[in-house]
Structure formats: structure tokens, C-alpha cells
Amino acid sequence: MVDETRVHSARRYNYWLGGKDNFAVDRESGDLIAANFPTIRVTAVENRGFLRRAVEFLAGEAGIRQFLDVGTGLPTADNTHEVAQRLAPDSRIVYVDNDPMVLVHARALLTSTPEGRTAYLEADLREPGRILADDTLRDVLDLDQPVAVMLIAVLHFVRETEVAVSIVRTLLDALPSGSYVVISNATGDFADPETKARFDALMAAGKLDAFVRTADEVRELVDGLEILEPGVVPVSDWRADGESQPRPKPSEVAVYGVVARKP
Template sequence: MTSSPEMRDVDTSKAHSARMYDYYLGGTNHFAVDEEAAAKVARVWPAVMTCAQENRAYMHRVTRVLVREHGIRQWLDIGTGIPTEPNLHQVAQSLAPEARIVYVDHDPLVLTYAQTLVRSTPEGRIACVLADFNDPEAILNAPEVEQVLDLSEPVALSLNALLHFVTDAQDPYGTLNQLLDALPSGSVLTLSHSTADFDPATWEKIVQIYYASGTPFRVRDKDEVTRFFDGLDLVEPGVEVVHRWRPDAGEAAEGRKERTDAEISLWGGVGIKR
């Protein structure tokens, strides 16, 4: 990747989770340090690319379900990552052109690419915010959130592949509750989260690689992930490995080999605020 003036604030001395994820998806928006760390994960767990692809497919399915079955037209997507087509807004606005999305990430590089690549339909609106999940007040008070989202109407809070980067000491449950408390009844929480439930030995190595690259990583078991939905009404099938969460008939008919739970190792779920 070549640098540009907009990237002066980007720390290229250590790997970043969003740029590693870009590598897993076959992208080119990462640096050598990200590729080195991501390649170490891939050597330990070759299915990481499959996992990343299934996580994207899960996000697409959830977005379609929320538009079609729950009437959601607003998203607050935290931990956005580098845009990969089709991104959340493209899926949502293909079904509801008036949909509004605010993307949030704490990496300046992510926001640089989002501001460059993300385009809204004329009927909808999109904004990008540089902020951290661990500072919910900064997110909720961002001018872009006020300008784009109507917090008196339901909002989908999207936390895909984010919370495993939030340690227990950072109180992810409390932070999540602060965000949900600001959203009205009928709002939705959707998330995916890495787990060691199916292959603890491999995940111990993966966690060590992330820590060594400067990124804390906290896998959680199914009960711990389900706890994020306390007080919410889970949408069927509840908390499930993401490739099993309401797969499309078209996906099942593709003839691809059956994914194992250990290959995916991501719990996902959708909950509605009462």
C-alpha cells in the first residue's frame, strides 16, 4: 500500500485488526506489518479466510432480514473495517434506498477509505465517524450521528467481529448497554463474535498472535456471547454459528462443501429491544 497525506495519522508500526481482516478477505488495503501478523494466523488456522467470508455473508443476510422483516432503515455500524463490496449500506439501500447508515471506526485509515469509497443513494444518507466503541458518549454525541440518524426511530446497532477485541477490563457489557440505552424500543443489536468453543488449542495460539502484534483479543463462549443480548428478544434461531444463522436457499444450493463449526468459530445473533 502506498501512503498519502490523509494517512499521516495511521500507525504502521504494528498490525491493526481491520487491516488484518482486509488481508483475510483478499483485499489490498493493508501494510506489511498487517500481512505478517495475518499470515501467522493463517498458518495456525488456514480456515481464517473461510471464516471471514462467512462473516460477511452473515452480515448480508442479517441486513436483508432487518430490512424485509423488521422494517429497519437506520444502522449504527461500529468497528466498520475497510469497506469491502458489497458493504452494509449497499445491501440495505438495494432493498430500501432511503436507508441511513453511520459507520464508526477508530482507525483513521478505515475512515479515509470509507469517505473515499462509500456512496449513498440519493434517497438515503451515509456518514463516517472516527471514534472508539469504548467511548460511547463520543459516538452518540458525534454531529454525524445527529445529522444522519433519528434516534426516536429504531436503529440497528451492528457490531460485527468487534467485541472479541474488547477485553473484560474494558467492560464490553456495560459499554454496550450505554449504547442500547440511547436507542428506542424496536431497535436491534446484531453481532458476531469469535469463540474457542470448537477448537480451544488453536484459538489459544491465535489469541497469542494477536497479543504479540499489539492487539488484545478475548474469545468468548456461547453463554458469554448470549449475555450480550440480555433484556433483548432474540430473533430465531437465536445465538448460532454464523453460517447456520438463516442461510439463504441460494447459498445452500451453491454446492460448496459443508463448513464445520470449527472452521467458522463465530457466534452470531440478532436481538430486538423491547
């Protein structure tokens, strides 16, 4: 059952992207964050662009045909399966989210090509073992073949970096060599002291649920994996030569992105 009294990150993100699948509590939270970080909608758009470019690389140059998208959020333009199946119609995608509203919309709107498959699980990022053991996932994905794990703007809802590292390792340990992980995570590395102080105050007041990480902490998430060029960079700068110029400033985006391969 959908709880309309509690903020959910997927619905708030939908609000920032101009969607209508959100409640008053999500809009209130979104406006509060926007008042302290006025470029948050730029962040949301650039994060989505990073997802698109990463999937284009994976389905194209890397030849990946299986995707596990954890924390998928509400459907919008250029969902993982749409990008992948444009390049490789036989791509298979499993979406995972812990918001029932997301799954209702996903089942209605995220339709696969005839050659490929999509499936949807209601599960929590913090229970990677349960995700991997799900019968639906194993029906759609062959875990003996490479899989790309998409963790877009979701690990920063896990406070402890060591817990986030454990989640990534559990997911990747179950997958063969040649699998990939794509991560984006909020950062305070580019914030001026005034902005940082405002966010620290929001965090202390319990009004902010995302936990920023430094570049080194993001690298820790993919320790032992092969980090692809250009490394850990603002999402707006990851292989963005073909995007409109000039690119946003790192301080306007405040999210790191990285793509890494399991050797």
C-alpha cells in the same frame, strides 16, 4: 495519521478478504494467525455473509431504515449501506471506526443513494457515549426511531465481557423499542485442545488481539433483549438456508453470530 508499524484489525481483515489496503505488519499478523487457524479466510467470508443476511432481514422483514455500524472496517463488497439501500433506498447509515485509513477509504468509496444518507465518524467503540453524542450521527439518524446497531467482529477486541456488555447497553439504552443489535464474536467453543493451546500461547505472547467468548458469554452481551431465531449460532448457520451447501463446520468458522431486538 495512519501508523504503518502497528497492526490494525480492519487492515488485517482486508488482507484475509483478498484486499490491497493493508501494510506488511498487517499481513505478517494475518499470516501468523492463518498458520495456526488455516480456515481464517473462510471465517472472514462467512462473517461477511452473516452481515449481509442480517441487514437483508433488518431492511426487509423488520423494516429498519437506520443503521449504526461500529467498527466498520475497510470497504469491501456488500457493505451495510449497499445491502440496506438495495432493499430500501431511503436507508440511512452511520459508519464508525478508529482507523483513519478506514475513514479515508469510506469517504471516497461508500456513496449513498440519492434517497438515503451515509456518514462516517472517527471514534472508538470503547467510547459509546461519544459516538451517540456526535453531531453528525444525530444529523443523519433520528434516535427517536428504531436503529440497528451493527457490531460485526469488533466486540472481541474488548477483553472484559463486562465492558463489552456495558458498551452494548449504552448504545441500546439510547435507542427506542424496536431497535436491534447484530453481533459477531470469535469463540473457542469448537476448538480442539491443540488449537486452543496454540491460541493461548499467541495470546500470552501478545501476538493475538481478539478475545474469544463462549455461547453463554455472547448471550450475556444481549441480556434483556429478545434474541431472534435461530439464537446464538455460528455465523455460517444464521438463516443460511439459501447459501451454498454444505455449510462450513463450526470449527472452521469459530465465530458466533446473534441478532437481538430491544422490546
